[in-house]
Amino acid sequence: MSERSYDFLMPSVNFFGPGVITKVGSRAKMLGMKKPVIVTERFLEQLKDGPVEQTINSLKAAGVDYVIYNGVEPNPKIHNIKEVKKLYENSGADSIITVGGGSSHDTGKGAGIILTNGADITKLAGIETLDKPLPPLIAVNTTAGTGSELTRHAVITNEETHLKFVVVSWRNIPLVSFNDPTLMLDVPKSVTAATGMDAFVQSVEPYVSVDRNPITDSQCIEAIKLIETSLRQAVANGHNLEARTKMVEAEMLAGMAFNNANLGYVHAMAHQLGGQYDAPHGVCCALLLPYVEKYNIIACPERFAELAEIMGENTTGLSTRDAAMLSIKAMKQLSEDVGIPKTIKEIGAKPEDFELMAENALKDGNAFSNPRKGTKKDIIKIFQAAYNGDI
Template identity: 85%
Template sequence: MSERSFDFLMPSVNFFGPNVIQKLGERAKMLGMQKPVIVTDHFLETLPNGAVAQALVSLQKAGVDYVIYNGVEANPKIHNIQAVKALYLKEQADSIITIGGGSAHDTGKGAGIILTNGDDITQLAGIETLNNPLPPLIAVNTTAGTGSELTRHAVITNEATHLKFVVVSWRNIPLVSFNDPTLMLEVPASLTAATGMDAFVQAVEPYVSIDHNPITDAQCIEAIKLIESSLREAVANGHNLDARTKMVEAEMLAGMAFNNANLGYVHAMAHQLGGQYDAPHGVCCALLLPYVEQYNLIADPTRFAELAEIMGENTTGLSTRDAAELAIKAMKQLAEDVGIPRSIKAIGSKPEDFAMMAENALQDGNAFSNPRKGTKQDIINIFQAAYDAK
């Protein structure tokens, strides 16, 4: 490991902490933004003193004009990014500011991609396919979370085929990110659980990825510890600012980690569930996590035994294999504690779709870094195990 070289990617500036949203206007002005498109959803736009309202005040104080697209939806579709592009061109905008969770950030990234790299984003799926930079991009995050405000991933759903695909490029990384935990106090418990479990998966997958390195290992370890100590509290009491702050710290660390060590079959398969059934991404990830990692366990039992200890399990006197199995048990317990259902039946999955989804999962941009290399039948079996769970 120490002999292998690696790169490390993240936004050049990251603002963190209560009320950092107030710095948005001055930073936009520093970047030369004169008329950004603000990419958000209708609910956030209407919240009194919410993230959008505070962002607009900051922009107005800095003398930065703007236009708003409020049509972001969960699992953003091609028509969403095309609508942002049309508004951008119509209003002669020069930049993009995303405000929301992963759906807002992915919509903004997707729009930026087709503004500068060609209108058919389906032809750009994959890794480092972009030849041209995106318009200047700032991401204001409101969930903890997908980590999309920090990463090179843009996940879009083709509504015609129900297929989720990912465009992974260093050009997608926002120039500036904002993570203000006070913006997250009103996030409902169910969304807190779903996004929190997404952050957890994004800390676990890079830890066992074939591309992990000492820097990402440290980030994963701290992110997992923070989530173990704070997610349950954040779900139980959304106004617990300490728990919210720890979750933001965790999602940032996990985002940095997977931006560089990549993910694995959990995300590759979750993209299929989310695309096929329009289900929440974090829930899909949480439902699949223990079954994918049970499959992966034999690739590196020591790594999974370490995960058990990181999650606070007592492994004293256990064999490496038994300690590793404790990690799987702990993953299931965390998901159950925060209200994640046990089976993918809960999101409407159908066994007759498993073969198609397995084939697509193996082509997903996250599959290549999984620690165990599987066949189509292996992936079908994992879907089936997650379906049969009781």
Template identity: 45%
Template sequence: MASAEAIAELSKEVLSASLEGTLAEHSTQGSHGVNYHHPYTGNDGYAFYMPTLNLIGVGSINAAGAQIAELGFKKALIVTDKVLVKVGAVEHITKVLDSIHVEYAIYDGTEPNPTDNQVDQGVAMLKEENCDFIISFGGGSPHDCAKAIGVLATNGGKIHDYEGVNKTKTAMLPVVAINTTAGTGAEITRFAIITDTSRHVKMAIIDWKVTPTIAVDDPVLMVGMPKSLTAATGMDALTHAIEAYVSTISNPVTDANALHAMKLIKTYLRDAVHEGTNLKARDMMSYAEFLAGMAFNSASLGYVHAMAHQLGGVYNLPHGVCNAVLLPVVQEYNAKAVPHLFIDIAEAFGHRDIGEDEDLAVKRVLEDIRSLSKDVGIPKNLAELGVKPEDFGLLADNAMKDACGFTNPRAPTRDEVIELFRLAYEQ
């Protein structure tokens, strides 16, 4: 085993190599693996989080039965919503469970922006039905609700006890997350976002023990998504990729995931929105949201999400729409600190004439974000969403406490957050 002195010397060599020689002649992308993207972080390396098993691609729901059977559990609590039950979508998983002789109960009380009360209802049903594992079926809301139910099933207490980073003592009850949207990444992440109904605040539970055991991303399940949901979740995925890329704790793996996710979303989101049965577009968006989830699961996020969470908590607005409206405003603010990173984002968006022109890169990226949002039908600003300027102070106060903001490349003051809300309101 190498001595501490040898390791320290190697670290110095790695840092030196990142700042001089041939790597320095590349764009920032060329040097990420040797800590050129952000300042050297020390001797602790970096972590990368993922579910144990991921089933991906057309028909992957058909492989889920054998994998669930291997877990050896007897009865599932299926966490979903009333719409997915009504349209028969949940039958995709109940038929699988019937085929492997696993019993189930269905909790369909999850709503967009799931609440602490819905989590408590799910826990009560899980105990009443003697379920020994959980299946979430849907988008981010059922996944987050299921994860929160799983936390309380093994850790006890109230979900408020676990707000923040790594607050659980015990791994949550196993969760199989079956995804029906291409956006949130919740089926693979260690994040669960739950609304505190007493404070009207979205709580961020961030904990590697809150990562699903199995994730299933089958684009066939996404073909029926309406345009508005396709657009909102797609822009959510783009926000994940960009925020993870400029995050202060990004790493070589998250960078690669984020950049390719951006490329796919820029290429295929419009087709997925306007040609909902285009299976290639659905497949590529499923792939893109998975990559973006991989990126932010380890690199975390930034002030787009920190601010969007507050809009969801106070106004119960669609999360992806809030992200899309805030994204260009916050990234213009961030670009003042890390303009060089926008060269890579511009290249991922397909621009080949940027060179090392940081100002041009920032300009093109912001134009592309706004153009994509407009083309897929995202509202122009916060005014159109009914947000009230008199709430900006409260929203800013809560955003500054949100754990997602801790890794933003700039640390804004309260007045700056209020100004970001104002800019998003008036743009």
């Protein structure tokens, strides 16, 4: 694995730690931003002294004008990115600042894509399909989960087909990211759990990916350890700043890891669940994780045995296979501890949809790096197991 060549992508500048939100304005000015569109959710804009207000204060202090789009939705849709594009053009904006979690960042990326690479984003789905750079993009992150503020992935939902698709390109990577854990202290428990499990999945999938490398391995290992020791605490007490800080560190490491080692069937299948039933992405990932990885064990059992040890399981005296199965148990336990539902049936999944969802999962940009190569029949069986809770 270490003998092959590989590249490593991440934003050129990443600000991390309590209080870094105050640097947004000066960095925007340094990048030559005159009038960015702030892309965010309405509830974040309305929070007193919240992340949007603090971003605006920083921009004002630097003498940078702005305009706000507050229509971001969970699982952002094509109409969201078109609305941002229209506002951008009508307001004379010259750049984009996303404030929020993955939905805000993906909306901003999607808008940037259609501003410079063509109006029909569905034709750009896939890997490295973008010929032109996006407008200057800064990402202010408010959840410890998706890693979208660091990555080349833009995940959009086609509201007509209910299908999610991914545009993966180095051009999508924000120029600057901000991760200030103080912005996350009031994030609800359910969002903390869902986004935290997304970060966890994004630590596990790159570790077993066919595209892994020694750098991403080290990031995955540290991210998993941080999540194991801090996610439960962050869910139990959202104002535990130490736990919040560790979760931010973990999601950044996971974001860097999967930005380079890619993901697998968990995300490929989760995109179908989220698109079809408009369910939270992190919940979809958490629900599918143990079932997909149990399926994957035969491809690299030693990696899963290592995962069990990384997650704190005692593997002394166990065979590689038995140790590997302990990792599946630990994944499921973490999910249950933070309040994730037990089956995909609980989020509205219907067996009659599994065939189409399986077909589209295998076409998803994340499927190619899964360690075990499956068929549509295999994917349907995994959906069925996650529906019945058969681990």
